[in-house]
Amino acid sequence: MRARTLKSAVCLGAGALLLIGGCTKKKSTSPVEEPVEPTLTVMQQYFPLDYGDSWTWEVIRDYWIPEEFVDGDSSLGEPFTDVNQNGRHDDLEPYEDLNDNQKYDGPNDPWTPPVPFADRNANGDYDAPNGYWNQGESFLDIDGNGVYSWADTLTLCATVSQSGTPEGLTTLDGRLLGTYSDGHPGEMWAELDLYSNDSLGLIWHGHIDLEDTRDFLGALCEPVEIAAAEPLEGEPILSTHCLFTNAGVISVLEGTEDVNVPAGDFEDCLRFKLYATGWDWSMEKYNGVSYRWYAKDVGLVKSTGPRSGESRVLKSAVVSGVSYPGVP
Ligand SMILES: [Ca+2]
Numbered sequence: 585m586r587a588r589t590l591k592s593a594v595c596l597g598a599g600a601l602l603l604i605g606g607c608t609k610k611k612s613t614s615p616v617e618e619p620v621e622p623t624l625t626v627m628q629q630y631f632p633l634d635y636g637d638s639w640t641w642e643v644i645r646d647y648w649i650p651e652e653f654v655d656g657d658s659s660l661g662e663p664f665t666d667v668n669q670n671g672r673h674d675d676l677e678p679y680e681d682l683n684d685n686q687k688y689d690g691p692n693d694p695w696t697p698p699v700p701f702a703d704r705n706a707n708g709d710y711d712a713p714n715g716y717w718n719q720g721e722s723f724l725d726i727d728g729n730g731v732y733s734w735a736d737t738l739t740l741c742a743t744v745s746q747s748g749t750p751e752g753l754t755t756l757d758g759r760l761l762g763t764y765s766d767g768h769p770g771e772m773w774a775e776l777d778l779y780s781n782d783s784l785g786l787i788w789h790g791h792i793d794l795e796d797t798r799d800f801l802g803a804l805c806e807p808v809e810i811a812a813a814e815p816l817e818g819e820p821i822l823s824t825h826c827l828f829t830n831a832g833v834i835s836v837l838e839g840t841e842d843v844n845v846p847a848g849d850f851e852d853c854l855r856f857k858l859y860a861t862g863w864d865w866s867m868e869k870y871n872g873v874s875y876r877w878y879a880k881d882v883g884l885v886k887s888t889g890p891r892s893g894e895s896r897v898l899k900s901a902v903v904s905g906v907s908y909p910g911v912p
Pocket residue numbers: 655656712713714715716717718721
């Protein structure tokens with residue numbers, strides 16, 4: 585009999601206490617003063633998704649995201665007297681008609697000489713936005729390699745921006761962190777995942793992707809069950825239906841494993857194997873075998889695959905007010 589409950593699986597190894605407190609550096613409380621807490625499912629303990637929780641992962645992939653950049657020079661508009669001091673030109677406010685077209689040209693109007701402009705690339709000429717990066721244009725260096733590039737090594741920060749909607753959904757907002765070429769920290773919107781994590785298990789309801797906003801999975805497909813609320817080791821979970829395709833995912837808890845990542849050493853994490861097939865469009869990148877490790881009280885600490893070389897490791901997190909890595 586291969587399938588057995590997680591609890592009994594862990595008990596076989598090192599005793600039930602390990603299951604309860606083993607995966608994180610958890611504060612110890614004596615049994616006497618144990619507070620009465622709401623009963624959480626195993627998956628709620630291993631992927632808490634409460635409002636404000638956040639995780640920062642180092643992500644390595646074999647596909648690329650173009651770095652954001654400030655495209656072209658920007659018009660500063662014709663000089664004007666800001667009579668009502670609201671920072672913009674209003675009708676009847678006097679202005680200098682530098683280009684002799686008998687109207688006021690503001691920063692958002694098409695630039696014509698000799699209207700002043702911010703010469704971002706310092707070449708003395710006005711350069712109109714052209715849709716691609718040119719030398720001198722400021723960019724957000726999300727892979728930290730010092731040059732404008734398409735990035736495949738990313739720092740992804742996800743924050744629970746909404747939880748406990750009437751539908752029971754949790755919204756995980758992703759941002760790619762980086763540093764602008766002028767030295768200021770910055771971020772790019774990355775992705776938004778919808779989860780639920782309740783008595784029905786940990787379920788992924790869809791995804792809006794930076795690269796392809798057509799793939800709002802929730803609109804096309806049934807949700808994908810990543811784990812049962814109380815996962816059974818060795819028991820596969822199948823999520824099948826997806827409109828227009830035969831896309832499906834099989835997920836199975838393979839056991840527990842210690843994981844060492846920059847955010848810390850996490851013992852007895854749940855290791856899931858996921859096999860996805862039949863996804864198309866940009867979802868195709870999910871096809872294949874991948875692994876995910878979840879640490880108790882922390883969440884997703886590591887994943888690998890499905891493509892070779894793809895991985896995600898937890899750099900830092902703040903979950904239920906606890907910071908990882910902890911203070912040494
Ligand atoms: Ca440009």
